[in-house]
Structures are given as structure tokens and as C-alpha cells.
Amino acid sequence: MGKPWIGAVDTFAIGGGMQLLLVLDHVIAEENAFVSLPAAEEGIVPGLGNLRLTRLTGARLARQVVLGGRRIAATDPEARLVCDEVVPADRMGAAIDRAVRALSAPAVAANRHMLALAEEPLDLFRTYLAEFAVAQSARTYAPDVLAKVERRWQDGERRRADGRSRP
Template sequence: MRAETVYQELTDDYRREVRVEELVFEAAEAYPGLLPTREQIAGERAKKQADKAGLELEQGAFLSQLLASPRAGTHLVHAMLRPRREALDRLEAFRSSGRADLGLATVERIGNAGHVNLRNPRFLNAEDDGATAALELGVDLVLLDPACEVGVLRGSVVDHPRHAGRRVFNAGLNLTHLYHGQISFVNFMIARELGLVAKIHRGHWLGDDWEGGLEDFEEKPWLAAVESFAIGGGCQLLLVMDRVIAEEGAYFNLPARKEGIIPGNANQRLWRYVGDRVARQAILFERAFKTGEPEAAQLCDRVVARDAMDTAIAEDAAQLTSAGLVSAVANRRAMRIGQEPVDQFRRYMAVYARDQSRCLYAPALIANLEQNWRAHERRP
């Protein structure tokens, strides 16, 4: 059965929104044998990545076909831009206190800015299923709170001996979890792009029109504060920011080749900042960008001393909305539509869903993790 037909029936002819994490299991239940069940995927999660049967490949093929459909794919993209129920449940408390503890992330309103802090210190603020879900909830709260006019993404202080007492922006994908089978294809690889990253890039879809093409989203400008480094997924996040501040000595990179995966949407975004040739060097040949280098200036707007970051954040957050939030949002939306309209994003995600699932089950992935990360020696 065609993925588009399945989706149309499961969504009551596009009148119902279903997040991708639940969609694959609803499809498995409604059409036995079409996709792996919730129980089958749970059983796979108990295994190391190398020992899995590859059931997620079926999910990748299904979602690829679905996203390739202009109508069904566009509806799913919009459905993933709805605020999560957990965020709506926490909103009143956050608006009252200005703080929210989400476990692997925290949110704090400081002035007119909502600060979302990644807090996964054991893994140097790497992202995994839980951390990404927590970050998305934090982004939801900032977008929903009218007192927050600007979003700020930052890493919390870590306790790793090499970086003890320092903030780390984002160490990218938790490769230890990946090796031990704890990274979900749907919940992480797909939901991160359609949820967390897309909400920073586009905002919330709160209306009813998902076919008009006007991108009528409720969005806010976002600022990233990069301390120490932005590796992999951390670097990917910089590509959807309106402003990037980095401390002196910070660096950014996309070590996708060493990991054996696709670096999210970086393949369609990085070249717009640094050019096609340098983007290929970064993605295929592990080129890093360090503050002070010419190419790094294309990814980072401002470099400050370590002790000047708080002041810089406050200054730039104020500047982003100094002429009013309406014009700030209108300008970021206009630039985004010119660069990456929803339909382009949907088509990219269709290919990404298929190819990323294949990457996750390629024998080279495990060899890469053992050789380059020594993942077999690390505890999940």
C-alpha cells in the first residue's frame, strides 16, 4: 500500500495531525506487516547497533515515500511544527516562574530572551533521544511565551576533567549511545530535523492552512552562544540561527564522514554560508572552522572573550528586536523563503529519510565508531 494512502487514512483525510514518532506505530497497527511494531522496535533497542535486524530500514523507506508526496509530506512537516502536548501542559508554570527544568535541558527567561540550555554533562552535552526531546520542549516554551521575544540556545556547564567548570555548546550526536543501539532512527534522526531544528528555523504552525504556501508560522529570532565547540549536530544548529556568538578559541565541525552518517540538513545549508567547495571539505574531509579563521566568520557573527558572553548575549538579543518583533520575524521569514521554502525542505527530507536509515545499518558505521571513537570501550 502506498505511504500517501496510509497517511491519508490515518489522519482522517488530513484533518488530524500525528507526530512522526506515533505515526509509524499507528501505521504498523492499522496495516499489520507494513512496518515494525512498537514491541519489535523496543526489542531492537535492547541490542547493540551491530546486532539489530535492520527493522528501521522499513521505517526509512515508508517515511521517504511519505515525504516525497507533495500533499502528505507537506501535511506531516506542518504537523511536526505543532507545540508538543508536554510543552502546553508546562506553559502556565513557565510563564509564572520564568524557569523550567526539563531534565536534559533547562529554560530560563532573562529579560526578553528565553534561554534554552542543553544539560547532558556526562556526555559533554552530546545529543541523544532524551536530550533532543528536552531541547524541543524548551524551544516550544520559548515560542509559546509572549514574554520571550528572542530565543537563546546555549550549553550548560560540564564536569568532564578536560572541560570542568566550563560551558560546552553541543558535542553532537551521542556516539556511545549510537554504538550501543540507543539512538532511534525516527525519534532522533527524523524527529530532530522535523521538530527541534525546524521549530527554531520556522517556528510553530498554529493555524489551519498547510497548503497555501504562505509559511504563516508563529516564530521568533534565535541566537546561539557557542562556548568550547559546536560539533556535528551542534554545528548544524548554527545554520538555522539568526545570530551566532562564539567565545575566543571555539571551533565548529561536521565529522559526518568519520561517523558514517548524514549531518542532518547541513548538506543543503552549509554551502550557503561557506560555498560549495568548502562545504564539501567540511562534510567529506572533516575540515573544522576555528574562530579567527576567514571561513569561521561565515558561520559566526561575533567573537568575544569567555567572560564577555553574558553581556554579548544581552546586547544582541536586544538588537534583534530593537525595531520591533514584527519586522524581525518578517525579515527572517523573507530570507528563509528565498533560501529554503517548505517544499524544498520536504523534498530534502524525503531523500534524507531513506539514505540516513541505510547509513545507520551499513557495516562501515560500526567500523567507523570502533576505529575513530573507540565506542566499544565506552559505557552507554
């Protein structure tokens, strides 16, 4: 059994950062923060985001985020489906301290383990990852993705030739 995990989002959690939030036990976001999964815009599949986001937010919002690239601002009502608390920047430390105290009770680890088993059975996880591997490998070498990579490479080469390291 593992200890509980707390996440703090002070600016943004995009891609893998947002996916990580989906498995944490308590998420605190600064009121100016946002979360998003831009993988579809990049032409790829967002890892376990498809599996976990739907469970937390419902199918409609998950589709908006995964298929449409929707950003969820911490102050949006829907953010409460991903974040447990939204606080001003100057209260982030106090919110983290409160969460640590709340999740320090002796029975938390055992209950966390049982919740994880109920939410995502190992067979579901394995089946999803097998399908994900096939889908992601196909997307990795898809013509549109390769073209995006090539454009980014060429843009980087031009910037370096002009003496600029960033766009």
C-alpha cells in the same frame, strides 16, 4: 512568525550543535571555540548540514567540512560565514545582550520569516529530507558503520570490565 534565535558557542558546536547554528539568526562564538560536522568520519550523513552549510559557506568550504571533517576555529576567517561575532570569553554576556537588543525591533520577526522562506523553500526542505532518509537509512546499516558501532561497544565493555567508565 517566530521570534529571532541567538546562539552562543562557548567551546564547540559539533554535529547537531553546528547544524543548529546554521538556522539561528545571530551566532556569537567565544574566540577559542570551534565548529565541525564529524558525521562523515562516523560514517553517516550530517542531517541538514549538507543542505544548509553550502548555502552559508559556499560549496568548497562545505565539502571540506562535510567530506573532510574540517574543524573551523572561531578565529579562522571562514568562521565569519557561520558566526556573526567572535568575542573573548569575558565579553560573551555583553555580546549576547547587544544581540538581544538588536533583534528586539518590531519588524525583525516579520523579516526573519520572509528570509527563511527565501533561503529554504518548503519544497526544497521536503525533497532534501526524503533523500536524506533514504541515504541515512542505507548508511545506518552499512558494514563500516556497524563495524564502528561494534568496536565502540567492545571498547566500552572492556573499560567496564577494567573498572573504568570512560576512555
